[in-house]
Amino acid sequence: MTAVTSDATGTPRWLTPSPRNWRLALLIAVVAIPGSIWLAPGNVAFWISFVAVSAVTLAVTINAWGRYPGPLLVAPAIALLFVMNIFPLMWSFGLSFFRFRVNRQAPPRFAGLDNYEKILTDPTVWDRLQTTALVVVFTVAIQMIVGFLLALLFEKEFPGRRVLLMLVLTPMMLSFVAVGAFFRFYYEPTFGLLSQAVRLFTGEPFILLKTPAGALAGIVFADAWMWSPFVMLLVLAGLVSVPKYLYEAAEIDRASWWRKFRTITFPYIRSLLLLALLFRTIEAFKLFDIVFLITDGGPGSSTETIAVYVFRVSFQFFRTSQSSALAYFILFIVIVLTNLYLYFARQRSQEA
Amino acid sequence: MSILSVTGAEKRYGSINALAGTSFEVEAGEFYCLLGPSAAGKTTTLRAIAGLETLDAGRVVFDGQDMTGQPVQGRDMAMVFQTFALYPHLTARQNLEYPLREAGHDAGEIRQRVGEIGELLRIAHTLDRKPSTMSGGEQQRLAIGRALIRRPKLLLLDEPLTNLDAKLRHDTRAEFKRLHRELGMTIVFATPDQLEALTMGERIAVINEGWIVQIGTPRELYAAPADRFVGTLVGAPTMNLLPAAGSDGKVALPFGEIGNGPWSKTLADFPAETELLFGFRPHDIRLAGPEAGPALRVDAKVHLTEPLGDITVLDLEAGDAVFKMVLPEEEAVQYRVGDRVAVEINPDKTLLFARDTGAAIR
Numbered sequence: 001m002t003a004v005t006s007d008a009t010g011t012p013r014w015l016t017p018s019p020r021n022w023r024l025a026l027l028i029a030v031v032a033i034p035g036s037i038w039l040a041p042g043n044v045a046f047w048i049s050f051v052a053v054s055a056v057t058l059a060v061t062i063n064a065w066g067r068y069p070g071p072l073l074v075a076p077a078i079a080l081l082f083v084m085n086i087f088p089l090m091w092s093f094g095l096s097f098f099r100f101r102v103n104r105q106a107p108p109r110f111a112g113l114d115n116y117e118k119i120l121t122d123p124t125v126w127d128r129l130q131t132t133a134l135v136v137v138f139t140v141a142i143q144m145i146v147g148f149l150l151a152l153l154f155e156k157e158f159p160g161r162r163v164l165l166m167l168v169l170t171p172m173m174l175s176f177v178a179v180g181a182f183f184r185f186y187y188e189p190t191f192g193l194l195s196q197a198v199r200l201f202t203g204e205p206f207i208l209l210k211t212p213a214g215a216l217a218g219i220v221f222a223d224a225w226m227w228s229p230f231v232m233l234l235v236l237a238g239l240v241s242v243p244k245y246l247y248e249a250a251e252i253d254r255a256s257w258w259r260k261f262r263t264i265t266f267p268y269i270r271s272l273l274l275l276a277l278l279f280r281t282i283e284a285f286k287l288f289d290i291v292f293l294i295t296d297g298g299p300g301s302s303t304e305t306i307a308v309y310v311f312r313v314s315f316q317f318f319r320t321s322q323s324s325a326l327a328y329f330i331l332f333i334v335i336v337l338t339n340l341y342l343y344f345a346r347q348r349s350q351e352a
Numbered sequence: 353m354s355i356l357s358v359t360g361a362e363k364r365y366g367s368i369n370a371l372a373g374t375s376f377e378v379e380a381g382e383f384y385c386l387l388g389p390s391a392a393g394k395t396t397t398l399r400a401i402a403g404l405e406t407l408d409a410g411r412v413v414f415d416g417q418d419m420t421g422q423p424v425q426g427r428d429m430a431m432v433f434q435t436f437a438l439y440p441h442l443t444a445r446q447n448l449e450y451p452l453r454e455a456g457h458d459a460g461e462i463r464q465r466v467g468e469i470g471e472l473l474r475i476a477h478t479l480d481r482k483p484s485t486m487s488g489g490e491q492q493r494l495a496i497g498r499a500l501i502r503r504p505k506l507l508l509l510d511e512p513l514t515n516l517d518a519k520l521r522h523d524t525r526a527e528f529k530r531l532h533r534e535l536g537m538t539i540v541f542a543t544p545d546q547l548e549a550l551t552m553g554e555r556i557a558v559i560n561e562g563w564i565v566q567i568g569t570p571r572e573l574y575a576a577p578a579d580r581f582v583g584t585l586v587g588a589p590t591m592n593l594l595p596a597a598g599s600d601g602k603v604a605l606p607f608g609e610i611g612n613g614p615w616s617k618t619l620a621d622f623p624a625e626t627e628l629l630f631g632f633r634p635h636d637i638r639l640a641g642p643e644a645g646p647a648l649r650v651d652a653k654v655h656l657t658e659p660l661g662d663i664t665v666l667d668l669e670a671g672d673a674v675f676k677m678v679l680p681e682e683e684a685v686q687y688r689v690g691d692r693v694a695v696e697i698n699p700d701k702t703l704l705f706a707r708d709t710g711a712a713i714r
Contacts, residue, residue, distance in 0.1 A: 248404050249437035251424040253451035253498070263450070267441035 024061035029056050096324035103318040115325035125326065127301075128309040135220060135291075136284040142224040143280050144273070147231025154232065155239045156197030172229045180293025183222040187294065194330055215295045219303055222290050227280060234276045238269030271344060278341040282334055306330060355380040355538050356401065356506060361410035363396050363562075370396040372562035373410070378506075378540060383532050386542040387585065393562040394542035395434070398508045401540065402431050416506060430499035431508040434515065436491050438483040444494050445479040451502040469497040472531070489520045493527075500535070509541040513548060525551055546586045550574070558582050575701075580710035581630060583703060589634045589665050592675035595707065596630040598622055603630055603704065606671030610648045610697070615704040615714045628713070631703035634665065634676040639683065640694035647696035654691045657684065668695065671709030 006113040014023040029052035063305050064072040096115055098108035154165055171179065189195050189207040198206035208214040242265055250260045288307035291297065297304030297312075304312075309332065316324030354377040363371040371393045378384045401412055403424040412419045417655040418428055430451070439447050448466045457465075470476035472622065473493040478486050492512060499507055509528075513521045529552055532539055543549055550570040551558045556572065558565045558581070566578035577583035583591050589663045597604045600609035601620035606641040610630075619626075640649050655674055656667035664684035666677045677695060679687075687693060 039482075183481040243437075245433055246439060247437055249431075249433060249439075249498075250450075252429070253432045253502075254454045255424045255450065256454055259454065263439055263442060263446075299688060311551070 020059060020063040022056060022063050025052075025059040029053065033208070038042045054157045092324040093328060096328055097323045098321050100321040101318050102320040108321070111321070115322045116329070118291060118322060119326050119329060125306070125309070128304055128306045131216075131283060131301075131303060132287070132305040132307075134216065135223070135287060135303075136281055137225040138216075138220040139227075139287075140277065140280045140285050142220065144233050146208060146224065146228040147233075148235050148273070149274065150228065150232040151235035152238055154236055168232065170228045171226045172233075174226070176226075176289035177293065178292045179226050183218065183225075183290070186295050187218050209295055210299065212299060215299060215303045219291055219294055220286075222294060223284065223287060226290075227283070231276045231280065234272045235269055238272040240263065242268045271347060274344045275341065278337060278344060280339045282341065285334060285337070355376060355415055357411075357413045358397065358401065359411045359413070361397065361400055361412070362408045363393075363400065363405060364408055367564050370713045371400070371407070371410075374516060374559065374562060374564055375410075376557045376564055376567060378538060378615040379555075380538055381536055382538055383552055383554045384538075384540045385549040385551070385556040386540065386559055387546060387549040387556050388544065388559035389585070390544055392544075392559045394544075394559055395510055396562075397559070398431065398540065398542050401506075402429055402508055420615050428504050429506040429508060430502060430504040432495050432499045432510065432512045434497040434511040436483075436493060436512075436515070438495055438498070441520055443480055443482055444475065444486065444490075447483065447494060447498050448479070448501055451498060455502070465501055465529070469501050472534075473497045484655055488516055489524070490706055492516060492520075492524065496531075500531075500537075503537075505538060507537050507539045509539060511543055512541075512547070513543070520545075521548075528552055547588065550586065553668075558585060562610040576714065577703065577712060578664055580631070583631050583705065583712070587633055587635075589676050589678065591631050591633050591703070593705075594630045594673045594675065596628045596704075597706070598626045598628045599624040603628060605630055605648075606673040607652075608648060610699055610702065612646060613699045613702045613704065615702075618713050619704065622713070627707040628680050629705040629707050629710075630698050632675075632701065636698045637675075637677040637695050638698070639679070640696045643694065650695050650697065652693055652695060654687050654693060656691050657687065657689060659684070667695075668693065 014021065014027075018023065032052045033049045036045040040048065060075075061072065064075075068324075095108065097110065097112060099111040099114070100106075101109035150168060154161065154168075174182075185191075187195070187208045189205050194208060195206040198204075199241050208218050246264045247260060250264060255263070286307050287305050288311065291303055291305050291308050292311070295303045297308050306326075307330070310323055310326050313319050313326060356378040357376070359375050361374040362369075374393065374397055386397060388394050396405060396461060397625040400407050401414070401419075403419065403422060404424075404447045406421065410420075413430070414427060439450065442450070445466060448469055449462055452462050452465065460649050467476070470479055473491055473496060475486075475497060478490050478494070483491055484493065492515070496509075498513065515522055516524060525548060528539075528541075531537075532552075541548075541552060550573075553570060555567065555569055556573055557567045558578075560581055561585065566573060566582045568576075573586045577586060580593065593606060598619050601616050602609050603613070603619070610692070638647075640647075650668075650670050652668035652670040654666055658665040658667075659681065662681055664679050664680060664681055666684060666687065668675055668677055705711065706713060
């Protein structure tokens with residue numbers, strides 16, 4: 001393999017035709033693609049663009065082949081990431097500053113911060129945020145308590161522990177859709193298990209999702225059922241990392257159960273509890289699937305979380321650019337939470 | 353009066369017999385050593401005394417009360433662990449206060465006791481630091497302080513010197529003796545190091561494979577080991593052991609015959625050609641004088657020299673046998689590898705073991 005050099009005639013090397021001359025291919029593509037879009041009909045322009053992009057890719061690949069194996073290997077992943085994640089992200093960010101609806105023919109019109117102003121002054125958004133906060137507070141609190149107690153239970157050896165542990169961990173590994181569908185049937189008024197169980201006592205079918213409070217409880221219960229094992233797993237990791245001899249020393253020192261817990265156990269699980277708290281808060285904040293499947297935001301809009309509201313704005317009301325702005329607003333909140341999470345994660349690793 | 357007695361203690365972990373009927377008694381105020389190689393059952397014994405292990409069989413009687421099956425909290429003992437087991441998230445002061453907290457001492461007394469212990473163990477300057485920022489020696493003294501602060505009747509020490517470097521270990525040995533003298537506390541000290549046991553222990557129980565092999569003062573263990581195991585465990589450099597055969601009250605060695613040891617009378621009752629191990633300590637060999645005495649004279653060749661500073665260990669070769677001898681440095685300096693040297697083995701200090709059972713013959 002020899003590098004491309006300028007030939008005897010003195011042509012600059014980026015103009016020399018060669019299968020590996022990606023600079024030339026890029027130059028042709030940069031001219032050909034806008035040119036064809038401008039001059040040629042749509043379908044012809046598409047194919048010209050397709051061939052040009054392929055040619056650039058091919059030239060880059062041939063040029064890198066054997067010389068830069070590392071970059072070449074990660075290139076497809078980076079390309080995919082760019083096309084599927086980064087580009088849409090930038091695109092939607094751009095859209096949030098325009099006035100645009102995806103179901104209209106009208107081209108986007110620049111609107112500055114109008115969309116942001118609109119969502120921040122929209123009482124519906126604040127109402128949905130309140131609903132979300134309610135869900136987050138209840139589901140995270142229940143997950144933390146149940147997960148913590150489960151961890152205390154599973155810390156000790158007892159017959160059947162392994163099997164039981166696997167069963168307890170199962171909900172976490174199910175897909176959201178499966179959990180949502182399951183709970184939908186579970187809460188179903190006529191043949192749902194919950195309703196039938198209540199009917200044994202009251203004689204009346206029980207419609208949990210009829211009242212706003214009931215629907216909220218149903219969602220919180222389903223989410224807590226699914227994610228308590230996650231908290232348990234984290235806390236359990238902390239509990240088993242406590243050296244056993246510390247408990248023995250404390251026993252010799254005649255410490256009470258509570259004192260042992262406070263001075264020995266808790267310091268080992270404190271940071272893990274914080275991580276679990278933040279992680280679950282972030283996740284619960286984005287809660288969409290379970291709500292969408294179980295109540296679809298109802299009754300009325302009493303259980304409509306902010307994530308469900310974004311979905312409605314973008315795919316039912318088709319206010320595309322406004323929903324982009326809303327999505328970025330949520331992203332901002334999640335980034336703040338995530339940075340908190342990273343901060344505590346770093347503290348944890350410094351302790352160790 | 354014995355303050356602690358362990359009788360027929362047995363403990364099994366799966367197929368492993370950690371303790372196979374251990375029995376011993378500790379007198380009040382005694383510095384008692386449990387000496388044995390790793391996995392001999394020392395730690396298990398201490399843990400059983402403290403109540404951290406439940407015995408499969410046997411009894412632990414402490415201060416006139418049967419403690420078998422009693423919870424740890426009911427026993428007036430403290431223990432220093434090999435790992436120190438300091439509470440990592442508490443400061444040194446909080447570690448020291450820990451055992452006092454539940455007992456309902458008032459704040460003034462707690463402060464006073466912490467101050468005393470800090471002075472006694474010379475850790476007063478580190479009291480506000482976390483254990484992880486303290487040196488190995490400070491951590492170890494803190495661990496001892498935490499054990500002492502409640503003023504328990506019995507202090508259990510599980511290889512507390514193993515995690516220290518050699519210099520520190522030497523200083524701490526002296527420190528333990530000082531503490532024992534000043535506090536007059538009963539101490540049971542487990543160690544794999546014969547030097548620690550000999551220098552500190554008032555009585556030593558040698559333990560091997562869950563058995564007490566011999567109990568005695570350091571002198572007794574050194575001079576009259578019950579068997580080959582104790583003989584080779586106690587004393588450094590290790591006792592020389594040579595295969596030998598006995599007949600008519602005499603022992604045939606690779607380099608001669610010896611007939612006037614402390615074992616002569618007993619050996620006379622043994623059948624001829626009994627297979628024996630002949631033991632003598634490297635310290636009981638001298639350079640031969642000009643006139644022949646009662647000692648066994650051996651003409652040997654220097655095989656190897658190990659200078660240790662003030663003394664030198666010579667490996668000598670005679671017949672097919674190789675044995676060690678300790679010489680003061682100034683005498684040893686004249687010998688090179690390959691030199692011939694005449695030495696005398698003091699017959700009074702020689703030991704004889706049966707080759708099959710290892711039991712001492714005397």
